[in-house]
Amino acid sequence: MIQRSATLGDLELTPLVDGYFRLDGGAMFGVVPKPLWEKRAPADERNRIRLGLRPLLIRGGARTMIID
Known part of the structure; x- marks a missing residue:
């Protein structure tokens, strides 16, 4: 799975998958x-x-x- 990060100001935001x-x-x-x-x-x-x-x-x- 590809995890796409986003930038918000000086922060890098990355959604993770922890299960279902x-x-x-x-x-x-x-x-x-x-x-x-x-x-x-x-x-x-x-x-x-x-x-x-x-x-x-x-x-x-x-x-x-x-x-x-």
Whole structure:
């Protein structure tokens, strides 16, 4: 996977991929009808959608931080 960094002032911002998990699609999209949200986020047999864990790596000067 290619990780693309962006620059914001003196900071370098890099999104990371830390894995995936599944949550109930109905709970995530609320009142939006399933036929609409399922086009964007297909559900499994238990109605769960896949969501990514994507912390942000920030580098600037002598500091390195992760926002999770």
